[in-house]
Amino acid sequence: MNYDVFNGDADGIIALLQLQLANPTSTVKITGVKRDIALLQQVVEKTNAQGKSIDDSVIRVLDLSMEKNKDALNTLLADGGNITYIDHHRAGDVPEHVNLQAHIDLDANTCTALIVDKLLAGKFHYWAICAAFGDNLIAKATTLAKLAGLNDNECKHLETLGTLINYNGYGSHIDDLHFHPARLYELLLAYSSPFDAIKEGDSPYYILQKLYNQDHSKAVNTKAFYDTERLTAFELPDETWARRISGVFGNELANINPNKAHAIFTINTDNTYTVSLRAPLVNKQGAGDICSQFATGGGRAAAAGVNALPKEKIKDFLAAVEVYYG
Template sequence: MDYDIFNGDADGIIALLQLRLANPKESTLITGVKRDINLMAKINAKAGDNLTVLDISMEKNMVALKLALDSGAEVFYADHHRSGDILEHEYLSAHIDLDANTCTALIIDNLLDGQFHAWAITAAYGDNLIAKADGLADIAGLSVEQKTQLKELGTLINYNGYGASVEDLHFSPAVLYQMLLKYASPFDVIADKASPFYQLQAAYQSDMDSALAIKAQYKSEKLGLFELPNEAWARRISGVYGNLLANLLPNSAHAVLTKNADGTYMVSLRAPLNNKQGAGEICSSFDTGGGREAAAGIDALPKTSIAEFIEVVEGKY
């Protein structure tokens, strides 16, 4: 059996999109909201199975990965998050790059020799690798208008991945992936007035307007911290709102705290764009935390730990 296991954000969706545009395959899709990264545990792999795993931390999936390999399943694994010690196994093909200026879709782009390069650039924009994406777009000869279009599409696909559950989202990531798979180019998505681009565009603007109306809960030269309510719009906008803040003030770290139903907070942390390191280390020091150098998160930060979180972030930067 073939499984495609992928993060539900722009990077995960577009990484798989490139692979399946290049090599169409009927598969069982395993995905979820952006924070749902223990995806390999959702299947019981066996000998003869083929697993494609994209944009989820190997470190967080190590137990399930070992079980799959020991069962005789073959695994193709591409990612840019914390990996731990990368396994060496005859059934594992690992393509891991922890550079803060890459993403999984760019790893796949390299493996495919740029076959769907505009999609890879879209993913880089969606993963907030703006300077990297701009550079690639310039090399590709894209116009300012085309760059703006890809940036917006990447942002919207990424925005759709945030939520406490799939019910918070406008599209299930698996459904959104399947809808986008019929477009060989991201420009075709934008040209099609019936594509999900336009529904996401209107929803994004509404949610962002709500977020922009909220003042910072804490502000210093090193950190801006914003607290959002326990509402679906807040859960949807939290990640891309953090990216927007990071781009507005590139010398500062930014944290968006969205209240969970139990009173804890879901945290989206962005390292300063001019110092893209340490976010994963900071968040991993708290229970339910993890991520990468430039961007990371905590699923359930107790209110009593917010002061400690602020202290740790400011101590890092």
Template sequence: MNYDIFNGDADGIIALLQLRLANPINGELVTGVKRDIQLLEQVQVRPEDRLTVLDISMEKNSAALINALDVGADVFYADHHRCGDITQHQNLQAHIDLDANTCTALIIDQLLEGQFHLWAITAAYGDNLIAKADELATKVNLTKVQAEQLKELGTLINYNGYGSNISDLHFHPADLYRALLNYPNPFDVIIDTNSPFNLLQTAYQQDMDNALAIETKHTSACLSVFELPNTAWARRISGVYGNFLANQQTDSAHAVLTDNNDGTYTVSLRAPLDNKQGAGDVCSQFETGGGRAAAAGINALAKSDLPNFIKSVESHYLV
């Protein structure tokens, strides 16, 4: 049995998209909302199964990975998040790159020697690697208008992945992946009025308008904190709103809190774009926290822990 196991955000979806455009394989799709990252646990692995795992932390899936390898499965693993100690096993192909200026789709792009390079650029934009994506767009002679189109598409695919559960999303990530698989060229998604692009574009603007009306909860020399309410629109926009804020003030960290209505916050933390490090380390200090150097989060931060979180962020970035 073939399993494609991937993060439900732009990077995970587009990483798999490139692989399956290059090498079509029918298999079971295992994915979920962006923060649902312990996906390997959902698979009942059998000997001779083939697992393709994309854009989920090896550190967070280490036990399930070891179990899959011990059972006798072959595993292809590509990611850019905190990995812990990389398991050494003859059945594991691991392509891990923790560079803050890469993402899983760019790792796959290199392995495929640029077969679907425009999709990889789209993913980089969606993962908020704006400078890197701009650089790649310039190298392939895209116009500013074309680059902005890929940036919007990547942002919209990423936006669709955020929510506390699938019901918050406009498309199940597996369904969005299947829809995008019909388009070897991302520009074809944009011009097709029947593609997911138009629906996501309208929904994104509505949610972003709501977020932009929110006032700052906390501001300091190196951190701005915003609190969003316990609503579906807030859960959907939280991650891309954090990216938006990071691009508006590149010398500061930004945290977006979403009220979980149970005494906790879901946290999206963005490192300063001028100092893209430490976000994953800070969030990992808290239970349910993790991520990568430039962007990380906490699934359930107790409201009583918010002062400690703010102190941890500020002590890390204050110079």
């Protein structure tokens, strides 16, 4: 039995989309909400529960921090699994193993779908550009789009679709999402080009666009509770719309004011906070390092988060951001 283990955001979904379009393969799909990143353990649990050997199984892991999946990775390698790992997040020490093919690039201006794009020699380049837009690599994606000969209107469509796919991945639980990420992937697999999805009136593009606009209209009326020359922070309520919009709202704020860091605090049911942090676009470093100082925190240089920040740690978090970018 073969497995695809992928992040439920635009980058993870579109990375897998490109691989499957290039070489259709029957696999078990394992994914979740964007912040559910320790997914490789589910392969270990499934094989143990079924009493089956992982020996000779092919496992592809996409857009998930190797650092957060290290124990499961080592277990599967030891059991004979053949693993291709493609990612751009913090990796820690990459194991040297004959059964591991690791394609890790920590450049702040790349994403997993762009790494896949290189591996496939640009076979589904428009999808890769769409993913880069979704991962808020706006300048990089725009440059690639222009080099590919796309006009401004086509660029905008790819940016919108990427943003919408990314938006669908945010939530505390699968029930918060409009589409289960595996289902959204299946729907998008019908389109060899993102422009085909944009042309079709009943595609996920238009369904998500309507729902996104509803959530976004609520977020833009929120006032910042903390605002300095280095950082602006917003607090969103414990509501499903807030959990869905938090990440893309943070991206939007970062693009509007690229000289500052931005943090979105969303209240959880246990009175902790989910935090989305965006580094200043002029200095896309440090977000992952800052968030990793706190339990349940992590991410990459340009964008990171904390899943459950206690209320009494908010001042410490704000201070850590101020110190880093001071």
